[in-house]
Amino acid sequence: MDSRTGLPVVGMVGGGQLARMTHQAAIALGQSLHVLAAAPDDGAALVAADVQYGDHTDLAALRTFAKSCDVVTFDHEHVPGEHIRALAADGVKVFPPADALLHAQDKRVMRERLGALGAPNPRWRPVAEPAELVDFGDEVGWPVVLKAARGGYDGRGVWVVDDAPQATELAATLLADGTPLIVEERVALRRELAVQVARSPFGQVAAYPVVETVQRDGICVEVLAPAPDLPEELALAAQQLAIDLATALGVVGLLAVELFQTDAGLVVNELAMRPHNSGHWTIEGARTSQFEQHLRAVLDYPMGDTSLTAPVVVMANVLGGEPGGISIDERLHHLFAAEPGAKVHLYGKQVRPGRKIGHVTVLGDDLDDVRARAARAARWLQEGRG
Amino acid sequence: MDSRTGLPVVGMVGGGQLARMTHQAAIALGQSLHVLAAAPDDGAALVAADVQYGDHTDLAALRTFAKSCDVVTFDHEHVPGEHIRALAADGVKVFPPADALLHAQDKRVMRERLGALGAPNPRWRPVAEPAELVDFGDEVGWPVVLKAARGGYDGRGVWVVDDAPQATELAATLLADGTPLIVEERVALRRELAVQVARSPFGQVAAYPVVETVQRDGICVEVLAPAPDLPEELALAAQQLAIDLATALGVVGLLAVELFQTDAGLVVNELAMRPHNSGHWTIEGARTSQFEQHLRAVLDYPMGDTSLTAPVVVMANVLGGEPGGISIDERLHHLFAAEPGAKVHLYGKQVRPGRKIGHVTVLGDDLDDVRARAARAARWLQEGRG
Known part of the structure; x- marks a missing residue:
């Protein structure tokens, strides 16, 4: 509890863009996210007031960090399970719990468990x-x-x-x-989908609309919300699968289920238990952003409304381009002139080729139009041209 | 310029809720707002990474603060004009400029200038x-x-x-x-309206939809966007008035024009040159929030889309209630259970009766419904009952 505000303190291990955007959401809820960062130039460390430094594999650092928090959660899946168990044994609320997170840390464990649960494995x-x-x-x-x-x-x-x-x-x-x-x-897939749910310790689960994720070279470059032309029964099946998995695995916080859509139906590709790139569109595109929802979940607040704010939402990742050309600041000028409605999120990162340095989101009514505008906005930031 | 990110640094004098919410917007733009706060428990000082402490009437403190910023702007109108001029003479970009801000600091100067411009005074x-x-x-x-x-x-x-x-x-x-x-x-008014515009140094001006502001005991308690049943010619006249005033006064950043609607037309009540309570609805209710727009304006970025994200947006202020009753954290639980779509903004302030401690925003299609939901959400936080 923050004695200055009477509100709980959430601590996030890891200081990347997920923590950075979670801090934005925490501010609205009257909080200030506590961050355990690796270095002062981590995206979240640049913007948050309450930052400690330490390695996420160092149990002593985790214990010191946890002392300032009512709840500890994660910006990534790399904290060793034994450390999470040690914190829990200390009496710290850590979400997701180690036994749940294991399924996002170990693909063999995940596949075995999905099989046991009757979920669709390849x-x-x-x-x-x-x-x-x-x-x-x-x-x-x-x-x-x-x-x-x-x-x-x-x-x-x-x-x-x-x-x-x-x-x-x-x-x-x-x-x-x-x-x-x-x-x-190698699954003969039509396309990739993703569905996010948030689950609270009480057990409330809220599902977001199913989205299509477009990958290039193994990296997500674009998310289309809702997934275009997805039959309603498949959308409902995907949401139900994610709800069932979150419940069965005991997830607290966000669960992203990455799926392959095949001719025979859905196949689970990956699980992530944290805010996820496939949910960045929710900042403007859903009534409750995934970052606020994650905070609400780990604090056991009732879940927020997950409905869309526009018929079509497209999120495009911005990858660092080749060095040279006009500055990122100039690129922003051109982007804003070209697309006054594009919502920009930059993560405070040094530009390196191929590194995710931000994303843009565009909302509208027509998929082709919105998609073209999002791509153009991302191109301005990525390549310095529209 | 922040050498870590290659992006400009905006400094805001004053560490209240306006700076707090501007920091949220700055994070998305890849920045971290620098704040000159009065005390560590100021709303923005609780959440921002780059905070200096000093009095806004202390020129030496302002000069030291300005050294870390590319642009200096304000969370309130209380910085003395001579200090702003001194900073400008040092070569600091300060927006709005002293000659513009004077019209929000001195009502006599404002009335004289409005009269000279042919704007509607009482x-x-x-x-x-x-x-x-x-x-x-x-x-x-x-x-x-x-x-x-x-x-x-x-x-x-x-x-x-x-x-x-x-x-x-x-x-x-x-x-x-x-x-x-x-x-x-004392103007025989039908109701109070407000219109916000943002103007950049280049001279681009973007106007938000005209809103109705509902006052109780001289304090704004509710904002309805767009102003219900406002004839289009009056809405356009109000926007044009604000655009003309921003241009004539040389405003850079946001200008809020508070208006009385009378049987004879519009009368100017007050001017404010900063993010304003009448624009808090824009965080979720407009494609570009007033906080992002203010940053874009003072940085001379092209202005963002000001259009509504829903047919009806209602913002209700949350005032501190009487001491006692359930905690603010419990109140949040009840509010979220009752209104999963209500967007909450808490300012990190100690509760004192009558003090603005936050606001809630609800979006929808039907004014009566949205208004009732916003009022109920605010009542949960204010009074601990729905």
């Missing part, structure tokens, strides 16, 4: 020997998708493997490095 | 002697409205004077205290 197998990978590929057909069971992120830790010789060599190298592996069939 | 007169007040009342009819030409705020510095004896006594007391006075006729 065909998959753990890989402890190169031969197991070869057997799997021969069985389901090449290419297959090899994944690091732990530590992958944004396309890292994922390899498309074309044939047995490549499989043997790659698996041997990775296993020798101690990388735990699973392999999945 | 009948008014400066009061240097009690007899001048009595003569004016006898001439236009009692009661009349006596105002401190400088230093008034939120109903303070305004007195309704009923007759000549009261006028003589009150004016004598105030003049003896050195309070500069003007008197205005």
Whole structure:
């Protein structure tokens, strides 16, 4: 409890853009997010009043940080489960709990649990020997998708493997490095979808509309809300799946379920338990942003209205472009002149090629128009041209 | 320029809720608002990373603060004009400029200038002697409205004077205290309106929809956007008036023009040159919030889209209630359960009876419904009941 305001203190481990945008939401709720950042130039550390520095793998730092907070939550999934359990044993409220978060940290655990719950997995197998990978590929057909069971992120830790010789060599190298592996069939997908829910300790769950996520080189570049032309029964099935998973796994806070839409229905791709890139559109596009919703969930406040604020919402990620050209400040001028309705979110990051440095959101009535405007706005920031 | 981000630094003098909400908007633009606050428990000081402390009447403190900023602007109108001129003479970009801000600081100057511009004043007169007040009342009819030409705020510095004896006594007391006075006729008003515009140094002006402001005891309690049943020609006239005034006065940043709607048309009540309570609805209710728009204006970025995000937007202020009852945190629980779509903004202030501690905004299609929901949401926070 913040004695100055009589309101609870939420602490977030990790000082990236998710913490930065959660701080914005906390301000409206009368709070000030406490942030455990790695460095003073972390996106959230640049803007928040209450910042401590420390490594998220350092239990002593986590314990010191937790002392100033009523609830501790996360900007990423990299805090070791044993540290989360140690904090909980200290009496700290930590959300999501370690037993839930494990399913976003370990793909093998996730696949096993989804299977046990009857949720739609692709065909998959753990890989402890190169031969197991070869057997799997021969069985389901090449290419297959090899994944690091732990530590992958944004396309890292994922390899498309074309044939047995490549499989043997790659698996041997990775296993020798101690990388735990699973392999999945390459799903014949029509497109990728995502659905977010928030769940409170009380057990209330609120689902956002299902969105389409558009990937390029394994990185999400665009989110279309709601997912265009999605049959209502599939949308409801996706929301129900996310609600059921959040409940079964004991998630508290946000759960993002990334899905493949196939001819046969939905397949779960990944889980994330935190505010997620597929939900940035909610800042302006939903009555309650995912960041406010995450705070409400971990504080056990009733969930906010998740409905859309416009018929069509498109979020485009802004990746750092090649060095040179006009400054980011000049780019903003041109973007605002071209698109007075584009909502810009910059994360305070140094520009590096391919690094997510911000996003833009455009709302409207016509998908093609809104999508073109969002792409143009992102292009101004990314490439310095419209 | 912030060397970490390549983006400009805006400094705001004053650490109240306007600076607090401007900081939220700054974060999205990749910035972090620099704040010159009076005390660590100021609303903005609780949440911003870059806070300096000092008095807004202390030129040395202002000069030190300005060194860290590309542009300096204000959360209130109390910075002395000579200090603003001194900063400008130092080469600091200060917006609005002293010559513009004077019209929001001195009601006599404002009335004279409005008269010279042909803008709609009520009948008014400066009061240097009690007899001048009595003569004016006898001439236009009692009661009349006596105002401190400088230093008034939120109903303070305004007195309704009923007759000549009261006028003589009150004016004598105030003049003896050195309070500069003007008197205005009490306008037979239908209701109060407000219109906000933002103007950039380049000269671009963007107008928001005209709103109705509902006052109780001289304090704004509710804002209805757009103003219900306002004939389009009056709405356009109000916007044009605000655009013309912003241009003629050389405003940079936001200008709020508070208006009386009378049977004969519009009359200017007050001017404010900063984000304003009559514009809080824009955070969710307009495509560009007044806080982002103010930043865009003082940075000479192109202005954002000012259009409404819903047919009806109602903002209700939350005033501190009597001490006792359930805590503010419990009140939030009940409010969120009752109104999942209400958007809450708490300013981090200690509760004192009658003090503005936050506001709530509700969006929808039906005025009566939205208004009732906003009032109920505010009542939960204010009185601990729905």
